[in-house]
Amino acid sequence: MKSYRRGPVLLRGDQIPKSTTDARLLAPNQDSDWLHADPWRVMRIQAEFVEGFGALADLGPAVSIFGSARTKPENANYQLATDIAAKLVEHDFSVITGGGPGIMEAANKGAVDAKGISVGLGIELPFEQGMNDYVDLGINFRYFFIRKMMFVKYSLGFIVLPGGFGTLDELFEALTLVQTRKVMSFPVVLVDSGYWGGLVDWIKDKQVGEGMISPEDMDLITVVDTAEEALEAILKGISAVADKVNGKDEDGNRPNGT
């Protein structure tokens, strides 16, 4: 049977193309549909990873702040996000957000006002949506999954204010990565017990109660109400991770007593 090889792909019968990849590439007057074909998308995906890694390589220690794109400046959580970002900057952290409006804008504003590094990892959306005015280092991603990976790779912890589906997506992705040990356990801090309390109770009641997660998985989440508590929880969580990396126990001692 006649076979045709395209790199690692074996093609037979009707799958054999009428022309080669090179011939199609060199052919005049082609339409641009091929630019949207999946193999070409892989190149875009690669390019987006390269751009992201390049732009963030020298960032240094950073914390991501998530929350609703719809929170208005007059909402108390807007000021809270600003205060948390300022406190992070005072402790030499860069602040990373999704670069959009609402809580993202508030956190970027707090970082800039405190003279820190304010990062926005934006996402291309079907409606016009620029980066907020307080982003000093911004990258606009086409692909959600690449952007999500950048948050995890370049953050030492996540602080999550009230939000909608986008915020929940970011929260549960972080928890899943920690639970499955794809990343070192890093702090995930929920701010505003009034907002998150019902969800946390449901997780305890249903997910722990019915054996969908382990009771220890609850330790991955800390719920706080103030900027000071958020900072404290992040610092504590980060030093716990550092201790783990250095082989220390929960009290900061090494097994050999050093």
Ligand SMILES: C/C(=C\CNc1ncnc2c1ncn2[C@@H]1O[C@H](COP(=O)(O)O)[C@@H](O)[C@H]1O)CO
């Ligand atoms: C919906 C509106 C603007 C959307 N613009 C966004 N820009 C950047 N990042 C966004 C945007 N919307 C959602 N995100 C990401 O999800 C989280 C917030 O989503 P939620 O559903 O509002 O909770 C946020 O942390 C971003 O990373 C104009 O109203």
